[in-house]
Amino acid sequence: MLNYCKYVSWVPNSDVVVAQNRNNLCVWYSIDEPDKVTMYEVKGDVESIQRTEGKTEVIVDTGANTYSYELQETLIEFGAALEYKGLEKAVQILEPLDMTPEIEANWKTLAKLAVE
Numbered sequence: 001m002l003n004y005c006k007y008v009s010w011v012p013n014s015d016v017v018v019a020q021n022r023n024n025l026c027v028w029y030s031i032d033e034p035d036k037v038t039m040y041e042v043k044g045d046v047e048s049i050q051r052t053e054g055k056t057e058v059i060v061d062t063g064a065n066t067y068s069y070e071l072q073e074t075l076i077e078f079g080a081a082l083e084y085k086g087l088e089k090a091v092q093i094l095e096p097l098d099m100t101p102e103i104e105a106n107w108k109t110l111a112k113l114a115v116e
Helices: 073-085 087-094 101-115
Strands: 005-010 017-021 024-028 038-041 045-052 055-061 066-070
Antiparallel strands (some): 017 024, 024 038, 055 066
């Protein structure tokens, strides 16, 4: 999935994957759609992922400074809604969001589960 990978981790209590290769932070909000990846250019190395109420951040250490990159909490909540709260809650999370490749991947996942 990712060449030159030097960090990979699940976001705690979710089905979201975060990885780093060279100078890119890569986030898969839908692991079922590996080609739909959100990328951020970063300098330094991913140190950790922190989740607090309503907020998920990836901490990057440059050696001199530490920076945080906030992830899209609604997309993280979507996976949890599918697993624990059902399809209706997942629809409620996706409906107000603008269509992006990540959102489209989640709609596809939701449709597949609804058909099953």
